Amino acid sequence: MPQNPRNQDTYDAVVVGSGAGGGTAVQVLIEKGLKVALLEAGPMLDPRTEFKEHKWPSDYDHRGAEEGGAQYFGKGKPFGFFSTTSGGWQLEGEPYTVGEGSQFQWFRSRILGGRTNHYGRMSFRFAEYDFKPHDKDGLGTNWPISYQDIAPYYDKAEEFIGVCGTQENVASCPDGKFHTAPPPKVHEALIKKACDKLGIICIANRRAIITKALNGRAPCHYCGQCGRGCQTASAYSSAQVQVFPAMKSGRLKIFDLAMVREVLMDGNGKATGILFIDKKTRTEQIIRAKTVILAASACESTRILLNSKTKEFPNGIGNGSGLLGRFLMDTVGFGLSGYVPAMEGMPHYDTDGYGGAHLFMPWWLWDQHKKLDFPRGYHIEIGGGYGMPGVGSYHGAARRYGYGADMKKQIRDGYGAAIAFAGRGEMIPNDHSYCEIDPNVVDRWGIPVLKFHFKWSDHEWRQARHMEKTFADIITTMGGRVSGLSAAQREADGISVPGTIIHEVGGARMGTSAKNSVLNGYCQSHEVKNLFVMDGASFVSNPDKNPTLTINALAWRACDYMAEELRKGNV
């Protein structure tokens, strides 16, 4: 039992996690006048001092290689020194384990706003067919909700966080409420020409970046550094866009450095609050609330539920189905780069733009799967342009050209002529991919850790080979050459390591009954009515669309439902 339960207040809701799901929950519930406690396992965030926007490598003696050249030893910050990441693939004192024969990497952010501080901000709606995948090909499971259920919340989420894009009427990627999208860069215009020729749809990207002022946020100023955090909050992050404004209400209390161990129950099937370890004092603390919302990330929320055991729930709260931890998914990733001589010697210009590609390719063969040897689609993301030179930018070129005047000239001439493609595809949930509690290991807070099991099936491997062929076709159609993969590399890098696309979802999926799922269509526990999971854990499938926008929309919808149920006295 708690050593020092000092928090005597009772809240309408306690929200665990401050990323896309938790940030949205806080925003919506505070707007409704509720009193909310928000728990974050990392520290508070101060964008004015912590974001490295507009800095140059030469502003630092280490040029971005970090103290002692940590980046050279693979020990620096993931995604580089300038990134806003806080956390990483391995956190000191907070391990996870991986089952024999499996590979899995789990990226965790520990800071207010979580991974929304640095994520790619690709914001695609799921298609109508994405909610009924089993109807389409007999694989996987249907969602208990349809596109029509979530569409109004996609509208709300897009209008509030701000997403730019264009109206295109593409069935695999429904249109939304968009700010004006910026024009394509030169390499993107060339790629579009190649795609036109190949019958691949190539349209304006859809990213959670605003191009006109919104709720006191300035429009994008096109420095292209969204991954470093945005001082003007022109790029969405839950901390800046949802949590900071909610703090002004006086009804939000934030507990930072709060590592949640379990959901507390009253013995009558109702959750009473949360037990967490205060990392500053290493003491257990309790927060009492009328409703409990887990939004700690798919796997962290699953872990909390698995670790919350009572007499009535010996296998974890709300786990009557035994499916908690099951149907874990990541996105299928594969990348290929190319070199395009047409751009050699081009008059240089500022290609930073709005921080990422201005175009992308949604899945264009959604009605042709009978002719393909894999069942689900992927979209394509684009890289290229004159990037800010950084540590590691030219290691490959230096090796290729040796050293000296020739190497210098080759790097200069080739600068900006390289392009890259990244495929992001749908994985079908399978019985070999899940997480469970490791019976032998606890973290430094005494909390049992997760053990991961994961396996790609032939569906995913064949999809990745289709990506490889498609990318090579686009590159050669542009008159470019593939910056090839050798056979050895293809074996090692032919498909992304599970978890590394950081789209891990599932684990507490929603469904039509307590037998086939953990949650209902409102992200509410079938078995514990005042318990909700508002992150990627609820996902039934993992379409090729990046999950964050759908997490925003599902959380918003769940909060509307929850507040109404609370008002009616049903939870």
Place this chain on the structure above:
Amino acid sequence: MSNFVSVETFDRRALIRGLAIALTAVGSMDLDAAQQVHTETAAEKARGNYKVKAFEPNEFKTLERLAELIVPKDEKSGSARDAGAPEFIDTLSSQNEKLADIFHGGLAWLDSEMRKRYQTTFVGAKPAQQTEMLDVLVAAERAEAARRGEELVYQKSSLYKDFSGYTVQRANELGPGIVFFDWVRKMTVDAFYTSPIGVKDLNYLGNRAYSKYTVPQESMDYAMKRSPFA
């Protein structure tokens, strides 16, 4: 983090912060002024009264000469020595014993190899002897890569994920030289291209703020005309 917490740094931060506030208040404005301040202070920092921390004088002189050879001065820009590459390597080596050992050991290997071949140290050798040595190492590196069936490409390969360089798998008397040259080259190249001199050499034009993003027609036409879509 940077060891420099100078007045310039403070002013620069204040300037950026001020501009960020201005952006919030009035929309957008160009950050050219900020860029100018950055470039000037960084250039001043590049080579001045630098005090070597991790290396003996001969070691540091060798790094200086290697920097001149790896990224030489040409009609467009200065060398990696001008851009502060030896200072960069020294600074990081002074913070990391493992890195320092890589360079102490590699530099000692290089001088010993030079004595075998030319009866003098690297710094003491003639320029033609110095480049001959580097050419031997590059040829050995390429032979090693070819033997492993690996193309020398832009792409980051699974073998170099953490930039920790080669591990020479077959007994090769030049192995230590290949490994060392990879280290000194990649850090020299990094130091050069992240310096204001290198940024200017590549003509990187970003890290600015605009109220509207446009792509120059001239660039678009140039690439289209040279593409299969002309």
